[in-house]
Amino acid sequence: MTAIPDTSDTAPAPSKAAQAGAPQIKPPLRERLIETPALLPGLTFLLVLILWETLTRAFQVPTYVLPPPSRIVEGFGAVSFARWAEHVWSTFRVAMLGYVVAIAVSLPIAIGLAKSRFLTRCLYPLLVVIQSVPVVAVAPIIIVVLGTDDAPRVVITFMISFFPLVVSMTTGLMATPPELIELSRSLNAPAYREFTQIRIPYALPYIFSGLKISITLSVIGAVVAEFVAADAGLGYFIQFSTSMFKLPQAWAGLFLLVALSLLLFQIVTQIQKRLFPWSLPKETR
Amino acid sequence: MTLAPPAISFQDVAQVFATKSGPLTALGGVNLEVAQHEFVAVLGPSGCGKSTLLRLTSGLMMPSAGQITVLGLPVTRPREDVGIVFQQPTLLPWASVEENVVFPVKHTKGRVGPAHRDRAREILETVGLGGFGKRLPGELSGGMQQRVGIARALFLNPDLLMMDEPFSALDALTRDEMGYELLRLWQASPKTVMFITHSIPEAVLLADRVLVMSERPGRVIADLKVPLGRPRSEESLRAPEVQEFAAHLRSLLIKPAKPSPKPEAA
Numbered sequence: 001m002t003a004i005p006d007t008s009d010t011a012p013a014p015s016k017a018a019q020a021g022a023p024q025i026k027p028p029l030r031e032r033l034i035e036t037p038a039l040l041p042g043l044t045f046l047l048v049l050i051l052w053e054t055l056t057r058a059f060q061v062p063t064y065v066l067p068p069p070s071r072i073v074e075g076f077g078a079v080s081f082a083r084w085a086e087h088v089w090s091t092f093r094v095a096m097l098g099y100v101v102a103i104a105v106s107l108p109i110a111i112g113l114a115k116s117r118f119l120t121r122c123l124y125p126l127l128v129v130i131q132s133v134p135v136v137a138v139a140p141i142i143i144v145v146l147g148t149d150d151a152p153r154v155v156i157t158f159m160i161s162f163f164p165l166v167v168s169m170t171t172g173l174m175a176t177p178p179e180l181i182e183l184s185r186s187l188n189a190p191a192y193r194e195f196t197q198i199r200i201p202y203a204l205p206y207i208f209s210g211l212k213i214s215i216t217l218s219v220i221g222a223v224v225a226e227f228v229a230a231d232a233g234l235g236y237f238i239q240f241s242t243s244m245f246k247l248p249q250a251w252a253g254l255f256l257l258v259a260l261s262l263l264l265f266q267i268v269t270q271i272q273k274r275l276f277p278w279s280l281p282k283e284t285r
Numbered sequence: 286m287t288l289a290p291p292a293i294s295f296q297d298v299a300q301v302f303a304t305k306s307g308p309l310t311a312l313g314g315v316n317l318e319v320a321q322h323e324f325v326a327v328l329g330p331s332g333c334g335k336s337t338l339l340r341l342t343s344g345l346m347m348p349s350a351g352q353i354t355v356l357g358l359p360v361t362r363p364r365e366d367v368g369i370v371f372q373q374p375t376l377l378p379w380a381s382v383e384e385n386v387v388f389p390v391k392h393t394k395g396r397v398g399p400a401h402r403d404r405a406r407e408i409l410e411t412v413g414l415g416g417f418g419k420r421l422p423g424e425l426s427g428g429m430q431q432r433v434g435i436a437r438a439l440f441l442n443p444d445l446l447m448m449d450e451p452f453s454a455l456d457a458l459t460r461d462e463m464g465y466e467l468l469r470l471w472q473a474s475p476k477t478v479m480f481i482t483h484s485i486p487e488a489v490l491l492a493d494r495v496l497v498m499s500e501r502p503g504r505v506i507a508d509l510k511v512p513l514g515r516p517r518s519e520e521s522l523r524a525p526e527v528q529e530f531a532a533h534l535r536s537l538l539i540k541p542a543k544p545s546p547k548p549e550a551a
Contacts, residue, residue: 179375182345186363189392197392201379278379278421 067248072255075248088256090233094150095222095264098157102214106162110169111195131163135221139228148229156228157221161214168210172203204279208272215268219261234260290357292445292477293319293342298351300337311337313502314351321356321444322475326488329498330538335481337503339447342479343367356444365393368438370451374430376422376437382409383418386436405440411470412436428459435470446478452487464490468517485534489513490522497537507537
């Protein structure tokens with residue numbers, strides 16, 4: 001066999017070739033800046049913080065309108081670490097429980113929708129109706145029905161985060177090349193293997209985009225639930241702090257919330273990267 | 286020998302699909318017979334139901350009317366002993382080349398034994414992919430991916446090989462190369478092959494017999510023996526009688542004998 005795999009349309013290896021062939025010639029500064037990891041976004045964030053600090057100080061913006069970052073940092077100190085941990089844990093727990101329930105519910109629904117057009121015709125309109133209900137408006141009702149512990153908060157989180165999962169999973173399960181399904185059928189294999197060995201792995205890129213959207217939605221869901229009824233959690237803390245006019249610590253809570261959301265998003269991204277690298281577009285592997 | 290049943294036999298097979306704009310007759314009364322170890326090309330314009338023919342033979346679809354037998358037995362469900370090569374390689378992008386080849390066993394049995402792995406390596410060697418077993422499909426060129434597809438179809442050593450325009454997605458050079466490769470494979474272990482194509486040179490190069498199909502509703506309008514012995518080469522394609530044969534096929538395709546719009550069972 002003399003054929004060598006044609007790399008021109010598969011592996012993007014020009015950077016290696018450039019290093020080996022002409023090490024002295026540097027690409028333009030602008031390109032090097034773009035390629036340096038974390039440099040440009042980091043600088044942007046720093047610049048925003050500096051501008052924020054100087055402008056709020058220069059114009060003496062009242063703290064309740066927009067506290068400068070330094071005051072927000074002080075706001076972190078206004079509350080004990082144990083209290084922060086309690087709030088973060090509470091929000092994290094509800095968000096994760098709601099997320100897991102959303103995954104557990106949407107996968108069977110998606111499999112059902114992918115397998116049967118009959119079921120799609122019956123169920124899909126119902127799902128759209130559920131998705132169209134403004135969850136914030138239903139939240140008080142859910143709390144009256146389910147009480148004041150975690151259950152109603154988990155349900156609210158679930159309601160906010162499950163729809164993108166159903167849609168992405170169903171789309172993914174339907175995206176399998178029909179020939180592979182025919183191959184599966186021509187082998188007379190057990191029907192479930194069509195899903196475990198073909199459809200679900202094929203759907204993973206879609207499933208992961210759903211998982212990424214839903215993880216941030218589940219944090220939003222937890223916060224919405226806490227706004228309505230809670231005695232702990234970052235959402236509760238922000239609402240409580242603003243009602244006491246303690247804006248810097250409300251902002252501190254908001255920052256933690258963003259950090260939590262980003263962290264969870266990163267975890268999902270890393271799981272995809274480590275376990276299913278082929279499910280990512282080539283240039284991001 | 287004379288008692289051996291035909292590998293494939295169609296008797297008055299019609300296929301009608303339900304579509305939004307009403308029933309669509311894909312095949313209108315097809316009769317054909319393929320002997321064992323015969324290489325038959327099915328040639329026809331796009332949308333003439335060539336692929337339907339293949340799906341009916343492999344039992345992925347049941348005919349609306351008529352009778353289909355494979356190796357003397359009526360087709361009532363998908364048959365494992367029919368290997369299928371599709372237009373696209375349709376490999377699993379996350380599985381290595383070897384995993385893709387053993388996939389038929391993994392899919393039916395749930396696990397793969399060492400004997401199957403040996404068989405996979407052997408068959409990859411035959412299709413010219415020895416040493417590529419650990420690669421991912423995305424790392425291979427289109428032609429090599431289709432070789433993996435062929436290896437997968439041959440893996441269970443099927444009696445029948447169904448090929449649905451397997452080289453039409455490849456560039457012209459690779460396409461020729463794959464044609465000769467297929468000839469070599471077939472000569473080494475002759476199987477009954479039904480080769481769907483819309484390329485006249487491909488049909489002439491590969492097949493013992495060419496079935497020409499009409500436009501929809503698809504029917505076999507000509508059943509012609511290729512005037513060529515084996516083994517074949519580029520030279521043999523240049524022979525005048527072969528050129529004449531190809532021209533005849535072309536005339537059949539360009540001016541198909543229009544079948545009556547409402548086909549009655551002949």
